[in-house]
Each structure stands twice: as structure tokens, then as C-alpha cells.
Amino acid sequence: MDGPILSVRNLTKIFSRRGQPDVTAVNDATFEVRPGECLGIIGESGSGKSTVAHMITRLLEPTAGQIFLDGEEITRLRGAGRRRLYQKVQMVFQTPVESFDPRRTLGDGVGESLENAGMSAAAVREEVARLLAVCGLPAEFADRYPHQASGGECQRAAIARAIAIRPALLVCDEATSALDVTIQRDVIGLLARLRRELAMACLFICHDIALVQDFCDRVLVMHRGRIVERGTPDEVIRSPREEYTKMLIDSVL
Amino acid sequence: MTTAAPAACRQENRADGGRARLWAFGALAVLLVLGAAFSESLCPFDPYAQNLSAALQPPSPEHFFGTDRYGRDLLSRVIAGSRASIFGTILLVTLIAALGTVVGVFAGWTGGRLDAVLMRLSDMFLAFPGLVFALAVAGVLGGGLHNAILALAAISWPKYARIARSQTLAVRESAFMKAARLSGSPEGKIIRKHLLPNIAGPILVTAMLDIGTMMMELAGLSFLGLGAKPPAAEWGSMMSESRGLMTTVPWSVYAPGLAIFVSVMVFNLLGDAVRDALDPKMRER
Numbered sequence: 001m002d003g004p005i006l007s008v009r010n011l012t013k014i015f016s017r018r019g020q021p022d023v024t025a026v027n028d029a030t031f032e033v034r035p036g037e038c039l040g041i042i043g044e045s046g047s048g049k050s051t052v053a054h055m056i057t058r059l060l061e062p063t064a065g066q067i068f069l070d071g072e073e074i075t076r077l078r079g080a081g082r083r084r085l086y087q088k089v090q091m092v093f094q095t096p097v098e099s100f101d102p103r104r105t106l107g108d109g110v111g112e113s114l115e116n117a118g119m120s121a122a123a124v125r126e127e128v129a130r131l132l133a134v135c136g137l138p139a140e141f142a143d144r145y146p147h148q149a150s151g152g153e154c155q156r157a158a159i160a161r162a163i164a165i166r167p168a169l170l171v172c173d174e175a176t177s178a179l180d181v182t183i184q185r186d187v188i189g190l191l192a193r194l195r196r197e198l199a200m201a202c203l204f205i206c207h208d209i210a211l212v213q214d215f216c217d218r219v220l221v222m223h224r225g226r227i228v229e230r231g232t233p234d235e236v237i238r239s240p241r242e243e244y245t246k247m248l249i250d251s252v253l
Numbered sequence: 254m255t256t257a258a259p260a261a262c263r264q265e266n267r268a269d270g271g272r273a274r275l276w277a278f279g280a281l282a283v284l285l286v287l288g289a290a291f292s293e294s295l296c297p298f299d300p301y302a303q304n305l306s307a308a309l310q311p312p313s314p315e316h317f318f319g320t321d322r323y324g325r326d327l328l329s330r331v332i333a334g335s336r337a338s339i340f341g342t343i344l345l346v347t348l349i350a351a352l353g354t355v356v357g358v359f360a361g362w363t364g365g366r367l368d369a370v371l372m373r374l375s376d377m378f379l380a381f382p383g384l385v386f387a388l389a390v391a392g393v394l395g396g397g398l399h400n401a402i403l404a405l406a407a408i409s410w411p412k413y414a415r416i417a418r419s420q421t422l423a424v425r426e427s428a429f430m431k432a433a434r435l436s437g438s439p440e441g442k443i444i445r446k447h448l449l450p451n452i453a454g455p456i457l458v459t460a461m462l463d464i465g466t467m468m469m470e471l472a473g474l475s476f477l478g479l480g481a482k483p484p485a486a487e488w489g490s491m492m493s494e495s496r497g498l499m500t501t502v503p504w505s506v507y508a509p510g511l512a513i514f515v516s517v518m519v520f521n522l523l524g525d526a527v528r529d530a531l532d533p534k535m536r537e538r
């Protein structure tokens with residue numbers, strides 16, 4: 001069997017500000033994601049889930065620890081190395097509308113990574129239309145501005161953007177939290193289908209344990225920056241070991 | 254539904270009204286600029302031709318604004334002066350907006366020590382009373398319109414640097430900037446394609462509103478003798494030349510004063526219209 005696509009070792013993030021006490025957002029997190037696997041991270045807001053996502057995508061600088069993607073250490077990648085990293089890892093954000101430049105069309109946003117990969121303008125247009133169709137959006141959405149589309153539509157476009165360069169790992173940072181319950185289901189369905197079709201690994205960050213249940217192969221529970229529990233969704237939900245996990249489950253199910 | 258429909262309607266009316274205003278004041282501003290560009294052919298008389306026998310004539314059908322103490326036609330001088338006043342101002346505002354934006358974006362984007370140094374520097378400039386400092390700079394550089402523009406530019410860029418920096422800081426953290434990073438775009442491209450268009454609005458509006466202020470300050474420096482030099486036609490220096498005659502020959506001051514008033518007003522109202530038009534929420538859904 002291949003090695004893990006993502007391997008995180010003793011990852012720690014401490015936010016320090018002058019005149020204020022340090023905040024340890026992530027404390028000694030260690031976990032792996034295998035190729036094609038979907039790992040869920042659940043926890044309440046402030047538990048450090050998003051910080052983990054931002055460090056893996058190099059949008060935040062870790063304080064300590066190491067991150068390996070496909071065997072290569074990416075913990076401190078900068079410049080061109082970091083740009084190359086984004087051919088392997090992509091992210092879907094919590095705020096669908098705000099994740100698109102308000103002054104550019106959705107098509108521009110979806111096609112930007114293709115353009116950077118050196119594709120011609122005409123080919124980008126064609127590919128964007130195909131990607132939007134894959135994500136269940138008509139081609140006309142390529143010419144719409146973010147404020148002309150709903151949250152669900154923008155999130156579909158954001159998923160199209162994320163899969164454009166066929167990443168090996170997709171990080172979904174609360175990708176469904178800002179959406180209506182019915183649309184949440186649609187988006188989860190879309191992600192599940194894409195994951196199968198593209199054989200893509202997924203790091204699914206979510207505060208709703210019910211959503212994680214069907215979608216993820218394994219889950220981690222984070223609490224105050226620490227990973228307090230790990231296992232398959234069934235194990236975690238049926239027989240939680242930690243008091244905190246029980247509370248989290250009781251509050252949803 | 255019953256409340257939503259009129260609200261939507263009102264918003265549309267506002268958007269329409271905003272666009273009409275934008276066009277109207279835009280057209281007036283273009284007219285002023287064109288007038289300044291073709292001022293030579295628009296003057297009914299030679300603005301520099303003296304005719305002492307026709308000095309200090311009140312407004313008449315022949316001399317619409319009357320004549321000054323050398324018998325020069327004031328209307329012609331106001332038209333000729335529009336070139337220095339309007340183009341000088343536009344050049345000045347373009348200069349400070351560009352310089353301030355570059356400094357502000359640089360400071361906001363890189364952050365850290367450089368940011369602190371640049372911002373303290375701009376604080377120092379902002380701490381001086383503007384026109385007094387400009388007077389000092391113009392005094393050191395010597396008179397003339399070019400030096401007046403340089404003096405005003407030296408004291409006016411920090412405002413733009415502040416705006417550009419705060420906008421950069423706000424936009425830099427937004428989700429779409431992270432998405433742009435994730436698309437693999439290099440930083441230069443992100444700044445050009447995503448940052449600048451999103452911070453341009455407030456800077457452009459400030460620049461439009463500043464045209465009026467700068468026109469007055471430029472005229473002010475000329476009035477004080479540190480801008481355009483007589484006999485060159487420039488509104489501020491024209492007012493200065495005639496200020497002794499204000500009580501006896503008021504039209505000689507009114508003519509350039511009215512020109513300043515009208516131009517400042519047109520550019521201010523255009524600035525307002527641009528601000529409203531650039532508000533993304535006012536755009537059609």
C-alpha cells in the first residue's frame with residue numbers, strides 16, 4: 001500500500017500578541033490521511049480545526065511540528081514551492097460567496113488555477129464550463145458575479161475551482177456550514193460523488209457530527225486545540241471515550 | 254412581498270438616479286476639461302492683450318465678465334486660466350493618488366518594520382498643517398506652477414497611503430485572497446488582479462473629491478504668489494492680482510472666483526456620484 005497522502009506530526013500553532021496572553025490554537029496534533037480516504041475533523045468553534053486546515057494549505061505559518069504531503073515536507077514552503085503545492089492540495093472555504101473576488105466572474109475564479117498552469121484562454125473557458133457542469137451548474141454561471149449567485153451555487157463553483165487541477169487532497173473547511181440544510185445535503189452528495197470519481201483524499205472539517213457520519217471514513221474530535229478522540233464515525237458516535245465527545249454527540253443527535 | 258417590492262423598486266430608482274447623476278456631472282467635467290484643452294480657440298479676445306483705454310469696464314455684452322486694470326478681457330483670461338488650473342489640479346491629484354497608493358499597498362502588503370517606518374513617515378507629513386507646509390516647500394523650491402504642484406504633492410500623498418494601506422489590510426485577509434493564493438497565482442498577479450481592483454473604489458472617490466480641494470489649494474498658493482506668476486492666466490493668481498480692487502471693481506475678483514467655485518462644485522458632485530456608482534450594493538443584481 002502507498003504511504004499517506006498527508007501526514008501531520010506534532011503540529012502546533014500558538015498565536016502570540018504583544019500585551020496579550022498566548023493562545024494555543026492547535027496543540028501537538030498528529031494524524032494521517034491515506035490516498036482516497038476521507039478524514040473528518042469535528043469540534044466546536046475555537047477548537048482549532050480551521051487553524052489545522054490553514055496550516056496544511058500554507059495560509060498560516062505553524063509554530064512547531066511538521067506537515068508532509070505525498071512524502072514531501074511542506075511545513076515551511078514559500079514562493080514557487082508553495083505555488084507548486086497548490087497543484088496537489090486545494091481548499092473549499094466556509095464562506096462561499098466571499099471566497100470569490102467580487103469584481104470578477106465566477107468563471108474567472110474557477111479558471112485561475114488553469115490559467116496559471118499555462119492553459120490558453122479558450123481552453124480555460126471550455127474546461128470551466130465542463131467543471132461547472134460536473135458540479136451541477138449551467139455554463140452561464142461562468143459569466144455571473146458572486147453577488148448574482150446564491151450561497152449554494154457559489155459553493156458548487158468553489159468546488160469546481162478546487163477540483164480544476166485535480167488535487168490529490170481536498171480540504172473542506174466547514175464547506176457546508178453557511179448553507180441551508182437541504183443545500184448542505186446536495187453539496188455533501190456532490191463532494192461524495194467527486195471523491196469517488198476523482199479518487200481524491202479529503203479532509204472534511206465540520207462542527208456537525210451528523211454530516212460527518214455518512215461522508216467520512218474516519219474522524220478526529222478536537223477540543224481546545226487537542227485531538228481528544230479518533231476512530232471510525234460509528235466507533236466515535238456509538239462508544240465515545242471522552243466526556244467532551246459525548247456532549248458533542250448529545251447536542252446534535 | 255408587499256414591502257419587498259417597493260423597496261426593490263426604490264433601490265432601482267436610486268441606482269437609476271445615481272447613474273443619471275454620474276452621466277450629468279461626468280459630462281460637465283468633460284466639458285470643463287475639453288474647454289481647458291481648447292482654451293486658446295475658445296477665447297473671444299487675446300487674454301494677454303492690454304488695452305488701457307478699455308480698463309476696468311463693467312460686464313457688458315462685449316466683455317461678458319468685464320475687463321481688468323490693464324483692459325484685458327476677463328472672460329478670455331478665465332478661459333485661458335482654466336488650462337493651468339484644471340490640468341494642474343488633475344496632474345497633481347493623479348500624482349498623489351498614484352504615489353500614495355504605491356506606498357500604502359507596499360506597506361500594507363509587506364507589513365512588519367517597513368510598514369511601521371512608512372506609516373510613521375506619513376504621520377509626520379500629516380501632522381503638519383497642510384498649506385503652511387506647502388508654503389514652506391514652495392518657498393524653498395521657488396515660485397511657479399510646477400513647484401506649487403510639487404509642494405502640494407509632497408504634503409498630500411500620505412492621505413492616499415493611509416487609505417490604500419487600510420484597504421489592503423482589510424482585503425488581504427478576505428477569503429477570496431486566500432482562494433487566489435490557492436490558485437497558484439504569484440503575488441504580483443494577486444496584487445494586480447485581485448487587490449488593486451478591490452481597493453480602487455475608495456481611492457478613486459477620494460481622488461475625485463480631492464480635485465476640488467486641490468484646485469483651491471493650488472489657487473491658494475497662486476493667490477499667495479507662490480504658484481503661477483503674472484501675467485500668466487491662472488485663477489488663483491488672477492484673484493490675487495485684483496484683490497485690491499475688490500470693493501471698487503468687484504467683477505475682476507468674481508470672474509476667476511466663479512470659475513473656481515463652479516469647477517470645484519462640478520468635480521465634488523462628480524466625486525459623490527462616482528462614490529455611489531462604485532458601491533457594489535448599488536449595482537444591478
